[in-house]
Amino acid sequence: MNTAAMALPADAPQAAEAAAPTHLRRQLRTAERRRRLRSVTLTLPLLAFLVAVFIVPLAGLMVRAIENPEVADTLGRTGAVLARWDGTSAPPDAAYAALAHDLAQLQEGAQAGALARRLNSEVSGARSLIMGTYRALPFDSQWSEAQVRTHMLELDPRWAELPYWQAIAKNAARWTPDYLLASVDLQRTAQGEVVAVPAEAAAFRDILLRTFEMSATVTLIAILIGYPLAYWLSTLSERRANLMMILVLVPFWTSVLVRIAAWIVLLQSNGLINRLLLGLGVTDTPVPLLFNRLGVVIAMVHILLPFLVLPLYSVMKSIPPNYLRAAVSLGSTPLAAFFRVYVPQTYPGVAAGGLLVFITAIGYYVTPALLGGPSDQMLSYYVAQYTNVEVNWGMAAALGSVLLVTTLMLYAVYRRFGKAELNMG
Amino acid sequence: MKTTPTLRPLLLAGALALALPALAQHNLTVVNFGGANGAAQKKAYFEAYEKATGGKITQVEYNGEQARIKAMVEAKKVTWDVVEVEGPDISRGCDEGLFERMDWSKIGNKADFLPAAVHDCGVGTFVWSTVMAYNGDKLKTAPTGWADFWDVKKFPGKRGLRKGARYNLEFALLADGVKAADVYKVLATKDGADRAFKKLAELKPHIQWWEAGALPPQLAGDVAMTSAFSGRIDAAQREGQNLKITWAGGIYDLDFWVMPKGVANKDAAMKFIAQASSADAQADYARHISYGPTNTKAMAKLDAKTQALLPTSHENAKDALRFDVAFWADQGEALEKRFAAWAAQ
Numbered sequence: 001m002n003t004a005a006m007a008l009p010a011d012a013p014q015a016a017e018a019a020a021p022t023h024l025r026r027q028l029r030t031a032e033r034r035r036r037l038r039s040v041t042l043t044l045p046l047l048a049f050l051v052a053v054f055i056v057p058l059a060g061l062m063v064r065a066i067e068n069p070e071v072a073d074t075l076g077r078t079g080a081v082l083a084r085w086d087g088t089s090a091p092p093d094a095a096y097a098a099l100a101h102d103l104a105q106l107q108e109g110a111q112a113g114a115l116a117r118r119l120n121s122e123v124s125g126a127r128s129l130i131m132g133t134y135r136a137l138p139f140d141s142q143w144s145e146a147q148v149r150t151h152m153l154e155l156d157p158r159w160a161e162l163p164y165w166q167a168i169a170k171n172a173a174r175w176t177p178d179y180l181l182a183s184v185d186l187q188r189t190a191q192g193e194v195v196a197v198p199a200e201a202a203a204f205r206d207i208l209l210r211t212f213e214m215s216a217t218v219t220l221i222a223i224l225i226g227y228p229l230a231y232w233l234s235t236l237s238e239r240r241a242n243l244m245m246i247l248v249l250v251p252f253w254t255s256v257l258v259r260i261a262a263w264i265v266l267l268q269s270n271g272l273i274n275r276l277l278l279g280l281g282v283t284d285t286p287v288p289l290l291f292n293r294l295g296v297v298i299a300m301v302h303i304l305l306p307f308l309v310l311p312l313y314s315v316m317k318s319i320p321p322n323y324l325r326a327a328v329s330l331g332s333t334p335l336a337a338f339f340r341v342y343v344p345q346t347y348p349g350v351a352a353g354g355l356l357v358f359i360t361a362i363g364y365y366v367t368p369a370l371l372g373g374p375s376d377q378m379l380s381y382y383v384a385q386y387t388n389v390e391v392n393w394g395m396a397a398a399l400g401s402v403l404l405v406t407t408l409m410l411y412a413v414y415r416r417f418g419k420a421e422l423n424m425g
Numbered sequence: 426m427k428t429t430p431t432l433r434p435l436l437l438a439g440a441l442a443l444a445l446p447a448l449a450q451h452n453l454t455v456v457n458f459g460g461a462n463g464a465a466q467k468k469a470y471f472e473a474y475e476k477a478t479g480g481k482i483t484q485v486e487y488n489g490e491q492a493r494i495k496a497m498v499e500a501k502k503v504t505w506d507v508v509e510v511e512g513p514d515i516s517r518g519c520d521e522g523l524f525e526r527m528d529w530s531k532i533g534n535k536a537d538f539l540p541a542a543v544h545d546c547g548v549g550t551f552v553w554s555t556v557m558a559y560n561g562d563k564l565k566t567a568p569t570g571w572a573d574f575w576d577v578k579k580f581p582g583k584r585g586l587r588k589g590a591r592y593n594l595e596f597a598l599l600a601d602g603v604k605a606a607d608v609y610k611v612l613a614t615k616d617g618a619d620r621a622f623k624k625l626a627e628l629k630p631h632i633q634w635w636e637a638g639a640l641p642p643q644l645a646g647d648v649a650m651t652s653a654f655s656g657r658i659d660a661a662q663r664e665g666q667n668l669k670i671t672w673a674g675g676i677y678d679l680d681f682w683v684m685p686k687g688v689a690n691k692d693a694a695m696k697f698i699a700q701a702s703s704a705d706a707q708a709d710y711a712r713h714i715s716y717g718p719t720n721t722k723a724m725a726k727l728d729a730k731t732q733a734l735l736p737t738s739h740e741n742a743k744d745a746l747r748f749d750v751a752f753w754a755d756q757g758e759a760l761e762k763r764f765a766a767w768a769a770q
Contacts, residue, residue, distance in 0.1 A: 109522030116520070124759040128751055131520050200622075201759070203766035210769070269647045290647075291633050373634040374588050374768035382765065390758045 058404070064397035068176035070118035071168060074111055075102045079172030082165065087190045091165045093145035099168075100148050103130075104138040121392045122167040122178075129158050166190040179398035184208075204382070208402065211378040212410075214293070214368075215361035218300045222357050223350060225301065226308040230349075233309070234316035245313075252306040260370050263299045264290060296372040303367065304360055308353035315349030355414070362407055379403050451480020451693050457509040459486035461660060465713035466509075470701040473709075477700065480693060491518060494685050498523050503687045506694040509550065512678045512750045519546035525684040525691065532699050533720075539679075539737070541747060542719035547681035548702050551710070552717035554736035554745065555592050556675035558641060558653040561667035570673045570744075571600035574650055575624070577631050585644045585651025588634040590764035591753060592652060592676055595746060597624035599674045605746045613752065618760065622767050642666060655736055659715035673744035677736050679719065711735060717742075 077098040106112050112134045119126035152159045185202040233241050266272050269286035277283050327337035365380040386396035457463045471482040491514050497503045518524050524546040535543050542549025598608050601624045611617035641653035642661035658668050682698045707723035717737025732738040
């Protein structure tokens with residue numbers, strides 16, 4: 001239907017071409033152009049809004065994930081000297097002199113601070129090394145390169161260690177793949193090879209996998225619980241269905257923090273649920289429901305359930321009950337009729353609701369942070385950690401980009417295999 | 426008759442508006458973290474300053490976001506006069522040029538203050554501590570240190586620890602027999618970090634992790650012992666919970682008063698900081714909330730009962746460890762990442 005309607009205006013002038021005089025054809029075309037212009041104009045505010053609050057920040061995020069200006073902006077001379085260094089022998093005296101010169105040129109502490117932070121995220125300890133040297137500057141301008149080197153080694157013997165120099169040399173370029181590599185547990189060696197990070201520092205692949213695994217679990221449970229609920233709601237009379245819908249929606253409108261606090265009260269060892277279990281004799285010791293994976297999943301299902309129930313309910317409402325009756329009257333058993341006639345018609349609702357729940361769950365931060373242990377945190381927890389605690393925004397942006405790209409890829413796979421279902425949503 | 430109640434404040438406001446230009450030079454915007462601590466500061470510091478100078482203090486609450494100070498300083502529109510910042514932030518901000526240099530000649534004798542409270546860019550205002558707290562109803566014998574915290578045979582029950590590497594690695598090394606003075610030296614080496622994570626892994630099945638500082642007192646029903654911020658335990662005790670603190674092996678840190686670079690009212694801000702750092706004012710503050718004064722003369726003014734609650738009293742501080750801001754600034758990112766990897770194992 002839709003495609004036919006869309007094609008009509010384009011075909012119409014051609015059909016009219018033979019019969020109508022040319023000026024009529026031109027008029028028709030002008031009118032058509034005007035109509036199209038008007039509809040484009042009407043969508044302009046929305047487009048501008050999308051570009052301003054969605055496309056631009058996303059592009060900014062992607063750029064920040066590969067941007068590496070700190071060293072390039074401040075240590076130009078050092079970078080040039082180190083470009084000729086082999087990376088494994090002792091750095092030349094000229095490198096020490098260039099570094100002292102570059103650091104002394106920095107106008108304000110903020111630049112030195114940013115540089116120190118950048119190098120520190122590469123080699124732990126670089127922060128105090130850079131800032132200690134920066135505070136001791138400037139040196140006597142009469143000193144030779146060798147004298148500068150001796151003095152810097154006296155200031156801090158760590159200047160003899162190669163990793164600090166390798167970090168400067170590696171980051172002299174304005175753009176870097178390092179953040180993105182690090183967010184999938186890879187790193188670049190001083191020689192430029194890409195290798196896996198040591199096992200004790202490899203965390204992000206597990207965390208990414210865990211993020212999708214937890215989101216999938218939440219989605220699955222939400223469907224198992226939400227489907228019968230939506231079905232039951234769709235069979236009720238209008239008035240009672242509205243009443244029940246309010247019960248679904250009230251938690252939806254309550255602050256997430258309030259709901260989490262409520263779950264803490266309910267789930268703790270001497271909370272309502274455990275006391276009930278103990279009282280009924282189901283268990284002798286309180287079941288650990290809180291500060292673990294189980295607690296996070298329970299709370300997330302509760303918070304996200306309306307996102308599933310609402311689209312599913314609206315789809316179920318639109319299915320005429322006659323179909324089921326027709327199937328039964330044609331000889332199907334009620335159960336077979338339900339699964340073979342009714343359920344397939346609800347797939348679009350399940351798909352739309354499930355997708356909504358899954359995509360929302362992927363970005364969850366507060367619920368796992370407050371209800372989970374350290375092995376229940378999803379990727380956004382680490383995005384927040386790098387943004388607020390470590391102030392390493394490049395890493396935060398890289399983790400965000402990885403999450404975005406994997407989600408888009410999953411979505412593409414979903415589109416490919418579930419195309420018909422999504423169109424209905 | 427009816428107009429009087431509405432008229433009176435109007436008249437007052439008018440009179441105030443006339444008097445304002447004279448007082449404006451003493452008016453200040455002081456920024457702190459609010460809560461019980463903010464209330465104690467208001468009583469002990471703000472009201473005393475207002476009485477002494479006639480100026481008005483506007484209290485603004487924030488969550489320690491240094492980005493807000495940075496934005497003000499960079500835009501050269503500094504509307505905050507005095508700000509309370511935490512230990513790691515004063516070093517970083519001082520390095521990055523966000524704060525005015527402190528003129529110690531106007532504050533007082535440096536020797537009167539704890540060495541840790543003397544900073545180029547600020548004055549330490551109080552000491553708080555991350556300590557071991559336990560439920561007095563559950564444990565018959567008092568744990569004496571972190572080795573007991575790790576001993577689940579002698580003290581059965583769950584343990585509460587804050588999610589993350591900070592503090593926990595120090596506690597693990599203390600439990601493993603490292604002396605408080607050597608903790609950061611050991612932790613700085615690869616072997617030391619391995620040792621800390623290994624020790625932490627021993628306790629892993631028994632740990633209940635917490636995130637927000639308000640949680641440990643609530644956990645008291647679930648866990649036998651937990652790490653906690655001393656002020657939170659103090660507040661729970663005042664509400665009647667039977668929680669106790671083992672001070673040995675606690676890790677203390679300071680909060681500081683600073684002035685953002687380019688502060689408009691520097692003289693008044695200095696006057697406020699000087700007054701809030703005086704022995705009398707700090708002693709008054711410590712009576713309202715159990716955070717330790719940084720002015721050593723303030724301690725002498727407090728009675729034994731109040732002193733027993735403070736992280737700075739001789740008895741409580743003798744086996745405590747100073748949080749090493751410089752260490753965590755250097756190693757924090759790598760160790761937190763390793764913690765995330767460790768947690769997933």
